[in-house]
Amino acid sequence: MVVTARGRFITLEGGEGAGKSTHARALIRWLESRGVDAVLTREPGGTPHAEALRTLLLEGLVAPFGAEAEALVFAVARADHMNHVIRPALAAGRWVVCDRFMDSTRAYQGTAGVPLEVLHRLDRLAVGDDRPDLTLVFDLPAAEGLARAARRRSGETDRFEQDVAAVHEARRRAFLEIAQSEPERCVVLDATRPVDEVSRAAEDAVAARLGSALPGG
Numbered sequence: 001m002v003v004t005a006r007g008r009f010i011t012l013e014g015g016e017g018a019g020k021s022t023h024a025r026a027l028i029r030w031l032e033s034r035g036v037d038a039v040l041t042r043e044p045g046g047t048p049h050a051e052a053l054r055t056l057l058l059e060g061l062v063a064p065f066g067a068e069a070e071a072l073v074f075a076v077a078r079a080d081h082m083n084h085v086i087r088p089a090l091a092a093g094r095w096v097v098c099d100r101f102m103d104s105t106r107a108y109q110g111t112a113g114v115p116l117e118v119l120h121r122l123d124r125l126a127v128g129d130d131r132p133d134l135t136l137v138f139d140l141p142a143a144e145g146l147a148r149a150a151r152r153r154s155g156e157t158d159r160f161e162q163d164v165a166a167v168h169e170a171r172r173r174a175f176l177e178i179a180q181s182e183p184e185r186c187v188v189l190d191a192t193r194p195v196d197e198v199s200r201a202a203e204d205a206v207a208a209r210l211g212s213a214l215p216g217g
């Protein structure tokens with residue numbers, strides 16, 4: 001019987017406009033150039049049902065029910081994404097690069113007042129033991145990220161972008177605290193640097209942490 005080695009699970013986290021989507025795409029290209037079969041996905045979303053929940057969340061239709069309800073809906077979307085995309089890909093030996101994941105719930109809904117114990121229980125339900133092997137945290141001042149997002153945007157701000165500056169800075173601190181508390185999983189990248197430099201730092205982090213799982217590694 002041929003046993004396929006499990007793939008590796010990489011998540012990209014950080015505030016608005018920090019460069020996650022840009023670097024997720026670049027990382028996929030780099031992994032493919034190294035001979036890795038890699039899947040690019042995102043949260044909230046990644047499956048048709050989870051994308052429908054994304055629309056509800058980003059349009060602010062869950063917001064009136066409170067931050068705990070938003071955390072629940074993110075967890076429902078995450079469970080569907082885990083079951084239909086992430087776990088099957090990892091089991092087939094593919095690598096998964098996910099633009100935002102469970103740390104975003106900690107940083108956003110946690111700073112909005114949802115108790116950590118509730119968030120841990122939701123993680124146990126939605127994620128279980130299939131936690132990321134590596135999380136890249138893209139760090140930059142919240143105002144800079146919002147300015148980048150505004151320059152790129154064509155339409156209106158979404159429900160979470162509309163929060164005041166102090167809320168965005170609290171989320172930035174929350175991401176840094178998560179990284180500090182789980183150094184074996186997380187690497188913080190200085191996202192104020194030019195795009196190419198940040199991409200190289202992300203590739204170096206993957207090579208340093210997961211290099212032995214790369215083809216020929």
Ligand code: T5A
Nearest residue numbers: 016017018019020021022044104105108148152160194195
């Ligand atoms: N959310 C999500 C929760 O509240 N809880 C959760 O559990 C989850 C999963 C998702 C929203 O949902 C919230 C968080 C979010 O508010 P989204 O549209 O996916 O919404 O939001 P973001 O992930 O923040 O997406 P953005 O597109 O705003 O940010 P990115 O992906 O970090 O930034 P990116 O790559 O699109 O770059 C933005 C611009 O900056 C440029 C890019 O070219 C682009 O124009 N750029 C740089 N410019 C200069 N120097 C660099 N180094 C640059 N890197 C990128």
